[in-house]
Amino acid sequence: MRSASLSSTFRNVAVLTQVPVVAVVGNPNAGKTTVFNGLTGLRQKVGNYPGVTVERASGRIRIGEREVEILDIPGLYSVAPTSEDERVAVEAMTVERPDLIVYVLDADNLERNLFLFSQVAELGIPTLVALTMVDRVESKGGSVDFARLANLLGVEVVPLVAHRERGISELRNAIDRSLENPRPAPAVRLPDPSENAIAELRERLGRAGSDFRQAEVREALEDPEHPIHQLAEEFPEVHAAFVVAQDALVEASAPMDNAARYRWSGMVRRAAIIESEGQQRKSLTDRLDRVLTHRLFGLLIFVGMMYLVFQGIYTFSAPLMTLIEGAFAAFGDKVGGLLLGNEVLRSAVVDGLIAGVGGAVVFLPQILILFFFIALLEGTGYLARAAFLMDRLLGWCGLNGRAFIPLLSSFACAIPGVMAARVMPDAKSRLATILVAPLMSCSARLPVYLVLIGAFVQPKYGAFWAGFALFAMHLLGLMVAIPIVWVLNRSLLKGSRLPFVLELPPYQWPRWKDVWLAMFYRGMVFLKTAGTIIVVMSLLIWGLSYFPRSAEADASYRAEYLQTAPAGLDQEELDHRAELHVDQERLAASYLGRFGKAIEPAFVPAGFDWRITTAILSAFPAREVVVPALGIIFNLGGEVDEKSPDLRKTLESATWPDGRPLFTLWTAIGLMVFFALCCQCMATLAVVKRETNTWKWPAFMFTYMTTLAYVAAVLIHQIGVRFS
């Protein structure tokens, strides 16, 4: 009994591990995503390939009686990999060896798409073809001879025509049949050129008086003992044909080179696509591109489009963000009420966990809206045009035209910006983009700028210079990012240079299912990051700013304040002020405050005292927290915001222990520059960890940005002190 159940358990395990894997393979832009989404829908699992930045999407579905794992292989052009992404894609085929390959073939771009097919067919893995874009061939007046194409390729061809859902269900049936009766794809071959050459040689041998059969001549060419070698020496016309035939035989047995593969793919296209007779009218894409990639109008339209995208992100996300903030605050209050008995637990859950996760989840609307636009721009084909227009501007430092999306998004928020870096076609440029994206001045830096500009620039220099300062702070990140990419490309990210290639596919209507799924899975990926890494980091930072704490210490802070309190305050005001003082002293005495004091000497050259350094440290989770942190530490409570006149006045009048003013114009500029360049954003670091699949890059990012910020702040303060 027992052993029977044990063996059935084992059988189940075996069944689990033996789920057949069907890999969806194809060129970029061939319609692979649509096929994969059509097969898997909401059953996708998005992770990373181990050790690399390449994303691995798969989905387990049921076809007929069988569980099947559908694996989306990143789009590639050749099985000889030139980038990390391609290496991963190739290894997923050659090392993992799926049970079946569904090769997504773009009927409208057959020659180029068949190049990779000719290589994939040599892997000896059962293959079937999902033929996409047939409607596009037909709209040009052509047609596809499906039977002939299947015959030439030696595999089953499933056209995804007209009604797409029906095409997908036919594809599922074909997958089922192929798994039932697997047959490796035959390697493709050009017609053997040696046959003609051998026939010619045979004829000349005949004219010289020696008759051989065709097969005999072929064998004879490889047998040096055979008499035809003698004959070739004797008769010059036999010799000429002999040399040609020998060469042809060598060529026929050699592996196909790139040119031969294209000769083959051209031959298949001419045989399988019946083109329309007569004049082809200009396609819609050509007409659209006359405007959209025009050297003047194209650029204007691009600027207009980007304006709409980012205006859209701000406009649509603002109310949703307010809603999320409100929901988390209300949830925090509710939970806080339930935990009133235990102050430590209450604060950990409300101030640490809920506030920390809420502070990250608030970016979800921006992520969803940005990915809506990216899916739309990519799906219609416009993204490639925009990259074409922008390439020269971004290309010289080592980025490429596609980087404009992640970099521009980062001006709103680095989190969607870092996630958007996956539009970059190769791992190296993706990493370079991720590493500089957080240098763009995101909206969370705005409160810091507003407080400091409001306190130190506007009153003395007027609105013009205040506006200029705000603009300069936004430009700074971009100006710093470019040389950094330049350096990264010549140091850390050095390696063989890849050409920048970009396909400009024909325009098409977006497929809404692909758009919704892209948004959905990006949102899920982000929430998973927020639910794991960000939870841990939130609790850690909370603990550092909360502990150590005791009732005795609080009582002594209070007593200390009451002794020095000015006379003539009513009881309510006195209590309020005492409470502010207790908050301040608690933060000062916490591990974070102690650390802030300990590193004060390092920041004195930048003109920062321990209060500023502690505020900087407590703003590690999110840089906008520096405003309430300054509020607490300058005795105003944590309720202040950037518009609060009290905070501005307090900062202006703050002094060092010896009575010198703490903030000069240069300290204020230094602090703004520090915040512009530093990486005070836990959610960004967590997302970089998720996207690069290692802690190495977020650690590097934090180190280089903090160093940069520190050096810049010190330089500004030191130069400022010399000048004034």
Place this chain on the structure above:
Amino acid sequence: MPAMASPLQSFGSLRQGERYRVVSIDGENPCLKRFEELGLTEGTEFRVVKVAPFGDPLEIDLRGYHLCLRRKDAVGVSVEHIP
């Protein structure tokens, strides 16, 4: 009058709207292999559809699709103009 063979050109000198044929591909340039894989093999004819606003990259029409590449990546590809 016999047709003159048109002189060899590099990608640096290609002009919008003109047609060209690849004559030879050689040199140390590691990008060349990728271009061959994308269909830019010896003898391939293509048309320069557009030059991007700042002079680079180029959009070319080859083998029925549109590819965009940078002039300096294609060092080592020699082409001749097709009138």
